[in-house]
Amino acid sequence: MEGLKIPFLFSSLFSILIISNAVDIITKTQSVTGNNTSVSSGGSFEMGFFSPGNSRNIYLGIWYKKISVQTVVWVANREIPLVNSSGVLTTIDPGILALVDGTSSVIWSPNVTGPVAQLMESGNLVVKDANNNILWQSFDYPCDTLLPGMKQGKNFVTGIDRMLSSWKSSDDPARGKCTYRCDPQGYPQIIMNCGSVEVFRTGPWNGLGFSYLNLKLNSVYTYELVYTKEEVYFHYQLVSSVVSRLTLNQNGAAQRWIWVDRTQEWVIYRSAPTDACDTYKLCGPNGNCNIGNSPVCDCLSKFVPQNQTEWISGDWSNGCVRRTMLDCHNGDGFLKYSHYKMPDTRYSWFDKSMTLGECEMRCLKNCSCMAYTSLDISEGGSGCLLWFDELIDMRQYSDKGQDIYIRMASSELVQQVGFNGKKREIVAVSLALLIGLLLLGVSLTCYLWKKKRKNSQLNREGNLMQNSKQGYTDKSQNDDLELPLFDLTVIANSTNNFSINNKLGEGGFGPVYKGMLEGGQETAVKRLSKNSSQGLDEFKNEVICIAKLQHRNLVKLLGCCIQGEEKMLIYEYMPNKSLDYFIFDQTQSGLLDWPKRFHIINGIARGLLYLHQDSRLRIIHRDLKASNILLDVDMNPKISDFGMARSFRGNETEANTNKVVGTYGYMSPEYAVDGLFSIKSDVFSFGVLVLEIVSGKKNKGFYHPDHHLNLLGHAWRLYKDGRSLELIDEAIWDSCYLTEVLRSIHVGLLCVQQYPEDRPSMSSVVLMLGNEGALPQAKQPGFFTERNVLEAAGSSANEVTISLLNAR
Template sequence: MDYHSFFLGRDQQSYSGQDHGMVYISVRLIWIDRTQSWSLYLTAQVDGCDRYALCGAYGSCNINNSPACECLTGFVPKYPKDWNEADWSHGCVPKTPLNCGAGEGFLKYSGIKLPDTRQSWYNRTMDLDECRDVCLKNCTCTAYSSLDITGGGSGCILWFGELIDIRVYTEYGQDIFIRMAASELPAYGSSKRKKQARILVIALLSFGMALLGLCLMLYVLKKKPKREGIILDNPGPIQDFTTGSENDDLELPLFRFATIAYATDNFSVKNVLGKGGFGQVYKGILTEGQENKEIAVKRLSAYSRQGLHEFKNEVLSISKLQHRNLVKILGCCIQEEERMLIYEYMPNKSLDSFIFDPNRSILIDWSKRFRIINGIARGLLYLHQDSRLRIIHRDLKASNILLDHEMNPKIADFGMARIFGGDETEAKTSRVVGTYGYMPPEYAIDGLFSVKSDVYSFGVLVLEIVSGKRNRGFCHPDHNLNLLGHAWRLYKEDRQLELIDKLENESCNPNEVLRSIHVGLLCVQQCPEYRPTMSTVVLMLSSETTLPEPKEPGFHTGRYLSKMDSSPVKQEGSSTNGLTITLPAAR
């Protein structure tokens, strides 16, 4: 029997139900010549997604969804109204139109049936990366995928034009990479978010920096000194800062804080000259008319152990003193919590920076040293006898002797000084102040001080100037004596010239050296009554008179240092020449 079979295609299907996810019936008929009619051969069920191009271009069909059609990610319905009425034939279009070469890329879709391949091209030897590169270079290429998915995938297939007849499979689907505008790619979104975050962070940082800069500017403007008048008009009497009572006019100019701050470049670190128990000392340039004057500003530190008492004491002690061998005070500054003393600037700094420095000590030969010794002696004589007030310095040492342009000595630092009135020549204190190595025995042990206390300190200083060695910490290989003990030993053995600094051998005057050592030993005698006054010292240094024989020095063994160091003390300040200390006197 001859026959022909005929399959009712998708356009001749019957269906039941109203849902687009419905089940369709496929019918196969056979032509029978004998009867000249079609006879039913078989029927088969098919789902709605088997209809060709049901969802249009760039639409995907999923039988498990209702409705079954939806646009691929990154695409929107071409005609939204028709799409919502279940007319999907017009399909979808890219949400962002493609612009070839503007950072386009590919978005991966997984688990789908690949589109119609009537507008495709393939290559069996290319891998997926090569496939991507070829597609990206061709602006008409809309997607690519692996040609063969077996064995991990191989080959390349490219689509050109619209992608039609795509459906979603729950399993056994394939991967396809569809061309997208840069803005639709996840990496772009992440990059865009990162860029936005960076912009936000930069904006916040810029705002914060601007706000901080404004605050700093306001602070600087508030603190920055303005160039007002240098000296206050009619400053009036200086107050007692501890009791609030007023003293007599001290004839000491009061400077504005703004003036001193301007002169020191707002107390810049680069202008720091040194630091002592009182606080830091700054170099400054004070403008007076058309001239600039160098000054040294001693600023009371908020953490200083030498506080208001010492500040007031120095002001009272030195404000009325005028002598070429005393440092000249130009005025003071008292404003709120600020306490400052303004001195003439000494360019060569302190004596200890020369005599104890092997490299710089050669700069002061014997003639300069002898002139320094005489200058210190005359300065002390003025304090003890010739000034309007009788003043005991109580902290005479090498670091408190400043040197001017011509290496002339100036006694400085009167914070520990005491003023004697009338015929008073001696006093006792329970608050011992001074520096180890320069304090006489009666003062260090019993708290007794007088003009002879300064004489003792001067004697130690003379021996240090001659030898270039410190009394405290002096070391000799032949004995355990300090510098005083060593000088005393050489004197008794008539070997005094061995004490002199070796750098002075060629420039020294032996008679002046011997006389200076002799005077120094007279000044450091243990008993205060045996020590000469400063008027006698000045006479002995400047004449050829016969000198009395000195007696044993006080504190000459050198062993008292470790004993004193081990006892608790209240440290009042420091310098390169030892500690200025305050300690209770022994009972």
């Protein structure tokens, strides 16, 4: 059947849905229609009013018609119930479907004008125009249930992201804390979040199913992942008369249900997560979870725990590192790991047309490529999937999963052959491969040496690679660089000859241009200003600090261009500009709801943790601020601008400078006053950022009619008075989880405490943001008024100079 059509012209058809209170619903309706408070599609579903569980609130929903247990699959007014008032589903001018309460206030509406509303047999409520085109459909706005034919994924054209979101409780269908969405970043996979915590990840689609579970053909449903330029989504279709649905509950479990007529009940057919190893990132980077082992976590073969003491104690969060460091130019290779759930693909690359052999060569040529596998394992395998970051959230199975090839130093490849006692022929093949890789490395070295020799005179003229204070030589710094060198002609062509139309902005370093390389990759080109002595220092420092840093929350340096007097850095392009563009602008701030802001806070925290603890050198950024946090297409934060950064070696934890560089409002007291900087200086800046993100206000220049405190002082006063809610930006009130927001404010105040020893480390910050444990009381912040910043800087005992006052 086609379903019940509801012409907007005859809104009286909806009079059967008039509500006065929960007791009178059935009585009043029966007097009109003789059945329940619903409009039927004539098929599998019906629509009407209901009260969930023990609640007395009234909601408009859709449920199964022929199922004896009322099972609601969609709720229109899930956030705004009808409470102790009458209501009617009707039309308002100019022909817009609307749920109106007893005061004639609109509770819910699709907000489109069309002549027909129709409840389809699929359970989809649609609004159509005169030509039968769908203007709006409930399938685009799912609640906690995925029905057959519904799309779970994102439309890149309209921006609609169809994700499941749990009910708050069995009595309250309002949006809960858990979501289940198809993530299009990298290669698609489905990710479950509960609040800010990533709970579970399916792994990427491999042609047969998601890699965590190779779904087999069954008699209940078929399934498919569709990925085009316009959209990406997962969907399924029933292939029998069995009734089945997929739901997300408030405890963070995705469940496939089957209706059993014989017992008149729903039974669980499949559920995820299923065991401890389905917990996202349980064993940390490069860790392996095996539910058959005790404990369940160990390191992948050829990897060892990053911190042996923590690992033995059962803290696996820091994961594992390679037993032997990679040496790309001297010949790395790949080891095959079988029966694994594939790692997190949010920082991956893929090509559907490559063979596995071509995939291996593509990965081998890129020193940043950590692993590869077949994109599609059906019918013999095809396509290529590469990873460029740490291998996160892997687990091993005994009889399913797929193969992955992980990059290893050549010495580990030889050891594997010896330990496994392979045949002589295999040894010979491996040695031949090793020799070939070494010859390739020699060829690459000769090529790079010639290119460096060609530019050596230019480098000396620019004094680019000289830094006597840190003990670097030209040779050592050239060796450290290891960056692709772009030809000036290529960069000029990509930026339309540095056209003003391509200019993105300008800082202390010089102008920044948007570029488009021949392969279609968008870039941001920072061009050193010829008149900027500070810019030259920044260029040198940025290359040294960030060239080898790889983290999802750091902006990626793609290469540089050094030719004549031109010196340029080429970065990945960030289409959503910087954080300050959103949070400090009244018109843009609404685009960053609380989940996005909390995601940004956590991303910045993880990026800083990497710089302070997990990178090759301990890096102190020294200029962390909103304008230096860039946002990619999915609003993921990337820390940028390392021109002011300093690196520590060995056990160094603190340093002193007689030239303070940074931005007022973000600098810690000990840095601005005494020139002392450490990881706790960055923690202070992070705390300022957190309070700015929550409030939508700048610390420097903050004004309040009741006092002369800056943002830190204002937040501190509200915290002491138990009124921290007043700090929250109005733009996020409708989307915020109050416990998360208040916890973020508390953590922010802990980070900006006056004395460095009182501030938490970034590892503690990450833990505090990610759990619900008790937090210590915050102490008075440093620099909590504009005046005491200036007085402190002016009374410096060691003649510290503030060389940079405002954002660059």
